[in-house]
Structures are given as C-alpha cells and as structure tokens.
Amino acid sequence: MKKIFAAVLLVCGLVSNVAIAQDKIASVIVYGNQNQSGTRVHEEIQALMLNGETLLKSSETVVNNALSGSAAVLSPSASQAVSKDKESTIEFMRNMVATNSLFEATKATIESAPENIVRIIEITIALYPDYAQEIINAAVMTGEMDSDQALLAAITAGADPTTVGEATAAGGPVALALAAPVGVGVGAGGTGGGDATASTN
Known part of the structure; x- marks a missing residue:
C-alpha cells in the first residue's frame, strides 16, 4: 500500500512539474501582437519547441508550413516577402525567438x-x-546604412511613412558615434583612415 501511495505521489509530482514548465513557457510574453505575422510565427515556433523540437528545426518547419499555406500565420505581404528569401527569414526568426527583441534580431x-x-x-x-x-x-x-537610407528602405518595403522617421539616438548616429573606437570617426572605414567626419545626410 505504501509503495502504491508513493508511486501516486511521484506521478502527481511529475504532472505538476510538467504543468509548471508549460505555464512558464506559456507565460513568456512574445514580442509584438496578434496583428503581426512575426508574432504568430514566433508563437508557432515556441509551440514546437515545447514539444521537444530544436530552435533551428522548429523555425524551418514553421516557415515552410506558413509558405505552403498549411498554417495561416502570414499576411499576404509577409508571405510574398518571405517567399523571396526563406533562408534569411529562418535566420531572422531564430534570432527573434532567441532574443525576443526585434531590434537585436534584426541587427x-x-x-x-x-x-x-x-x-x-x-x-x-x-x-x-x-x-x-x-x-x-x-x-x-x-x-x-545611414539613417536616410534605412528610412527609405523601410518605406519602400511597406512601412507606414506617417509612423516612422530617421533612426533615433538609441539606434542611430548618436549610438554609432558612441560605439566607435576613440580616434575613429563615424565615417571612417576602420582604424586605417577614411573620412573622420559624420555624414550630414
């Protein structure tokens, strides 16, 4: 009787641990919102990983399924962009799941x-x-890219021009200047020289 009771406790403990692990994964806030194709892809990848798949395999599977139409996660514009370069999409989504940061994953x-x-x-x-x-x-x-080029590329890619502008100090020319080694200008091509002045464009 004691052995049966101990076995029941063990099973209950294992079920409880699995439920806690699932709750923790489910409670992870995925970047974005449900209007974003990327958010939906991210969630699909996490679901496969919860079932034991690797990040790489999960990313490949979800992107392939999305392109085949078997998973309704991509908007028409996202499907078109992803189909042009599936490998870059998979790499980006791997970075996105790993960092949960659009800035870091894009960079x-x-x-x-x-x-x-x-x-x-x-x-x-x-x-x-x-x-x-x-x-x-x-x-x-x-x-x-400089700030103007990045803004133009984003608008050409479909970004709403009323909601975007040149890069902010957090991710633009100011941050680049702070990140540069002492004595190396923003416009320089490394320590070997180059134009040591920042572009005014």
Whole structure:
C-alpha cells in the first residue's frame, strides 16, 4: 500500500512539474501582437519547441508550413516577402525567438549577411509592420546604412511613412558615434583612415 501511495505521489509530482514548465513557457510574453505575422510565427515556433523540437528545426518547419499555406500565420505581404528569401527569414526568426527583441534580431540578421540588408529589411517590415521604427534603428546601428537610407528602405518595403522617421539616438548616429573606437570617426572605414567626419545626410 505504501509503495502504491508513493508511486501516486511521484506521478502527481511529475504532472505538476510538467504543468509548471508549460505555464512558464506559456507565460513568456512574445514580442509584438496578434496583428503581426512575426508574432504568430514566433508563437508557432515556441509551440514546437515545447514539444521537444530544436530552435533551428522548429523555425524551418514553421516557415515552410506558413509558405505552403498549411498554417495561416502570414499576411499576404509577409508571405510574398518571405517567399523571396526563406533562408534569411529562418535566420531572422531564430534570432527573434532567441532574443525576443526585434531590434537585436534584426541587427544580428543583418550583421550575418550585410550584403542582404535590403531584403532583410523587407522581410522584417512585412513580419512586424507596426514596429518599423525598431527595424530602421537596428539597420542604422549595424553601420551598413545611414539613417536616410534605412528610412527609405523601410518605406519602400511597406512601412507606414506617417509612423516612422530617421533612426533615433538609441539606434542611430548618436549610438554609432558612441560605439566607435576613440580616434575613429563615424565615417571612417576602420582604424586605417577614411573620412573622420559624420555624414550630414
């Protein structure tokens, strides 16, 4: 009888621990809102990870399912942008789930493929249209675009021009100037020289 009672307690304890773990994952606030395709993709990835899938596999599965139409998570504009560059989308969503920060995820994705910055901006704007300013700030922070270029790229990608502007100090020229090594101008191409003055554009 004691053994049966102990076994019941053990099972109850395991069920309780699983429920607590699920509650903790469920209580994680995902960046954005339900109007954002990116938020819905993020939630789908987390659901697969809860069932034991890796971040990479979950990201690939969710993006592939979204593009095939088997998961209604992408808006028409997001579906179009994602279909142009699935690999960058998967990389971005991996960064997004890992950081839960649109600024950090955008910045990391651009830094991993700076030659693809315009396409990455297009993807991120399509996935998170209500948070376009964060994307502009992140693009400028990488140093791959100036504030005007990032703003133009975002508007071209579909950002509402009435809700965005040039990058703020948190992610724009001021932050870049503070991050530069002493003696290296914002416009310089490294310690080897270059124009040491900040662009007025």
